[in-house]
Amino acid sequence: MKESYSRLIIMFVFSDFKNLSLVGISEMATQLEAKIAPSMLSSDFANLASEAERMVRFGADWLHMDIMDGCVPDSAKSFILLLLCLFISNKQIVSVKWQLDSVLQIAYLDCHLMVTNPLDYVDQLGKAGASGFTFHVEVSKDNWQELVKRIKSKGMRPGVALKPGTPIEEVYPLLEGENAVEMVLVMTVEPGFGGQKFMPDMMNKVRTLRGKYPELDIEVDGGLGPSTIDMAAAAGANCIVAGSSVFGASEPAQVISLLRTSVNKAH
Numbered sequence: 001m002k003e004s005y006s007r008l009i010i011m012f013v014f015s016d017f018k019n020l021s022l023v024g025i026s027e028m029a030t031q032l033e034a035k036i037a038p039s040m041l042s043s044d045f046a047n048l049a050s051e052a053e054r055m056v057r058f059g060a061d062w063l064h065m066d067i068m069d070g071c072v073p074d075s076a077k078s079f080i081l082l083l084l085c086l087f088i089s090n091k092q093i094v095s096v097k098w099q100l101d102s103v104l105q106i107a108y109l110d111c112h113l114m115v116t117n118p119l120d121y122v123d124q125l126g127k128a129g130a131s132g133f134t135f136h137v138e139v140s141k142d143n144w145q146e147l148v149k150r151i152k153s154k155g156m157r158p159g160v161a162l163k164p165g166t167p168i169e170e171v172y173p174l175l176e177g178e179n180a181v182e183m184v185l186v187m188t189v190e191p192g193f194g195g196q197k198f199m200p201d202m203m204n205k206v207r208t209l210r211g212k213y214p215e216l217d218i219e220v221d222g223g224l225g226p227s228t229i230d231m232a233a234a235a236g237a238n239c240i241v242a243g244s245s246v247f248g249a250s251e252p253a254q255v256i257s258l259l260r261t262s263v264n265k266a267h
């Protein structure tokens with residue numbers, strides 16, 4: 001897919017029409033490795049481009065993009081979400097264009113769709129340059145196969161997320177067969193906003209999943225930071241979304257590095 005292009009330029013047309021090149025970021029996971037994904041929900045929305053660029057510079061593997069449709073709690077905040085969300089709702093505000101460089105690595109946009117009808121967003125996210133498309137199992141029980149096919153046909157990597165109240169068993173069917181998802185996102189807070197308290201109980205789900213799928217990408221999201229990463233890493237999570245702990249740190253690069261070290265040590 002994107003590897004076939006020749007260079008990467010992400011152009012954010014956002015109020016002051018900034019341009020930037022993103023350098024760094026990882027390729028698709030081919031083995032179990034740490035993927036640190038700062039959550040752009042905690043970034044300064046007035047300076048999204050430079051925020052994204054600085055996270056890449058600080059060593060982020062992925063950029064985590066939360067996309068909400070107003071049906072998650074605290075949706076007052078969700079209307080201002082992220083560049084991709086803005087792109088979807090108003091092409092004049094933000095546009096994202098891609099070119100890749102074979103020498104440079106690609107910017108992996110890890111998109112988490114907290115929406116009622118994820119199918120409605122596949123084409124637009126594909127066009128916008130999303131890399132991962134993670135939808136919620138709670139809203140996709142009946143059409144997940146069709147959804148996964150569509151996601152793959154647009155060159156994105158399918159993932160499934162589950163809310164804290166959803167048993168892990170509910171994702172098992174989505175991990176089997178030719179339309180299997182390639183990542184499971186275990187939410188460690190209720191979806192909706194950043195800065196919430198990590199739920200240690202969710203580690204049972206991660207542990208169970210890791211026991212059953214030793215090579216699966218397992219992502220955790222919500223309340224991750226220096227004080228909680230060891231729990232998540234020991235349970236088996238390898239993809240770590242971190243918002244306030246990274247963006248709120250005086251040295252974000254150090255936090256990113258600490259999260260990575262913890263995952264690598266545990267695995």
Ligand SMILES: O=C(CO)[C@@H](O)[C@H](O)COP(=O)(O)O
Nearest residue numbers: 191192193194195223243244
């Ligand atoms: O999806 C969400 C919240 O719904 C997250 O991606 C948050 O943005 C994580 O923020 P922190 O808990 O790390 O501050």
